[in-house]
Amino acid sequence: MLDLRITKQLGDFHLDVTFDAPAGVTAIFGRSGSGKTSVVNAIAGLSLPDAGRIAIGEQVLFDTKNRINLRPQKRRTGYVFQDARLFPHMSVRQNLAYGGRHDWDRIIATLGLESLLDRRPAGLSGGEKQRVALGRALASDPQILLMDEPLAALDAPRKAEILPYLERLRDEVQIPIIYVSHDVSEVARLATTLVILDAGRVVANGPLGEVLSQPGTVPLLGVREAGAVIQTKIAGRLQDDGLTELAFSGGRLMLPGQFGKLGDRVRLRIAAQDVILATTRPAGISALNVLPVTITAMEQGRGPGVAVRLLAGEDPLLARVTRRSAQRMGLSVGQQVFAIIKATAVRPEDVGH
Ligand SMILES: Nc1ncnc2c1ncn2[C@@H]1O[C@H](COP(=O)(O)OP(=O)(O)OP(=O)(O)O)[C@@H](O)[C@H]1O
Numbered sequence: 001m002l003d004l005r006i007t008k009q010l011g012d013f014h015l016d017v018t019f020d021a022p023a024g025v026t027a028i029f030g031r032s033g034s035g036k037t038s039v040v041n042a043i044a045g046l047s048l049p050d051a052g053r054i055a056i057g058e059q060v061l062f063d064t065k066n067r068i069n070l071r072p073q074k075r076r077t078g079y080v081f082q083d084a085r086l087f088p089h090m091s092v093r094q095n096l097a098y099g100g101r102h103d104w105d106r107i108i109a110t111l112g113l114e115s116l117l118d119r120r121p122a123g124l125s126g127g128e129k130q131r132v133a134l135g136r137a138l139a140s141d142p143q144i145l146l147m148d149e150p151l152a153a154l155d156a157p158r159k160a161e162i163l164p165y166l167e168r169l170r171d172e173v174q175i176p177i178i179y180v181s182h183d184v185s186e187v188a189r190l191a192t193t194l195v196i197l198d199a200g201r202v203v204a205n206g207p208l209g210e211v212l213s214q215p216g217t218v219p220l221l222g223v224r225e226a227g228a229v230i231q232t233k234i235a236g237r238l239q240d241d242g243l244t245e246l247a248f249s250g251g252r253l254m255l256p257g258q259f260g261k262l263g264d265r266v267r268l269r270i271a272a273q274d275v276i277l278a279t280t281r282p283a284g285i286s287a288l289n290v291l292p293v294t295i296t297a298m299e300q301g302r303g304p305g306v307a308v309r310l311l312a313g314e315d316p317l318l319a320r321v322t323r324r325s326a327q328r329m330g331l332s333v334g335q336q337v338f339a340i341i342k343a344t345a346v347r348p349e350d351v352g353h
Contacts, residue, residue, distance in 0.1 A: 006052035015200040024192030034197040038096040045072035078137030084129035087122040093117040102141035125160035184225040188269040189352040213316035215299030215307035227271035250312025254288040275319035276347035
């Protein structure tokens with residue numbers, strides 16, 4: 001567990017950040033200039049906070065009160081940057097060995113590096129280079145992995161290619177992974193914990209599903225990007241229709257596509273704008289997914305929209321409706337309504353594991 005509490009003045013910019021990061025992926029999300037890189041650099045020891053404390057488990061990396069400031073080399077951090085920064089004259093095998101020899105075979109298997117070992121970085125795709133950079137960072141046996149926008153330089157197909165490796169890594173390694181990103185769909189796919197920064201401060205922080213379903217996050221994520229993430233399991237297949245049935249605490253959803261075997265876990269992001277609300281169970285509509293839900297919070301935005309937090313079973317969902325609709329329907333907290341999710345609204349990149 002990372003335990004961080006720091007302040008730093010950078011010109012006119014004041015950074016004042018406190019959060020904990022358990023094992024798994026803690027995504028630090030925020031728009032450009034919100035302070036994400038400054039936080040990661042403080043963990044790595046590349047920049048010195050004015051005050052605060054940074055500890056990983058029992059080990060204190062930095063503490064102004066007790067005058068502790070471990071040098072970067074002593075912090076055992078694995079750092080992966082936006083560009084892979086591999087040594088061009090070395091093979092993949094040599095690049096990995098430069099990191100170290102820790103858990104070598106498992107790292108190679110987890111990141112699918114077997115077939116790349118004898119190649120040089122110049123011959124690798126952007127996604128392959130990042131996998132090697134990640135392997136090199138892990139081979140040094142870090143106690144924390146820091147990833148600063150590792151996919152930002154990749155095009156959509158390369159991103160789609162590398163995301164399953166990152167999902168596997170998240171589920172296999174025991175150390176905290178700090179993942180900086182300004183891409184909501186990436187965060188929704190990977191994060192266990194989400195920290196949202198705005199102008200140098202933490203404005204939301206907690207388990208991913210909880211944070212993403214808070215109506216207050218809508219303006220921070222953007223109205224089109226806002227939406228909840230739910231964990232489901234594959235419960236069935238309708239072969240003829242090409243539909244998969246996913247079960248979660250709130251009921252069952254039918255989605256087009258194949259997402260794995262029966263019983264596999266599937267993580268699904270449902271954009272707030274793709275959820276329609278009805279006060280009575282609708283009949284005669286084409287949408288396949290109608291879930292009984294309870295309204296648990298509502299928040300009016302600056303524009304014409306109202307963000308509505310819903311509970312489907314034990315899982316929170318988020319819907320965005322116009323203020324006019326909310327008034328006309330008489331929506332209020334505690335009310336039982338129906339959420340309608342169009343089967344084709346969930347994009348392939350919003351389905352993960
Ligand atoms: N050495 C410095 N002196 C003055 N201001 C700085 C310095 N370093 C960073 N800043 C300012 O601090 C703010 C936060 O920068 P930081 O790079 O941490 O943000 P970020 O969220 O990582 O942004 P991006 O996504 O664009 O990388 C910015 O406004 C930046 O201009």
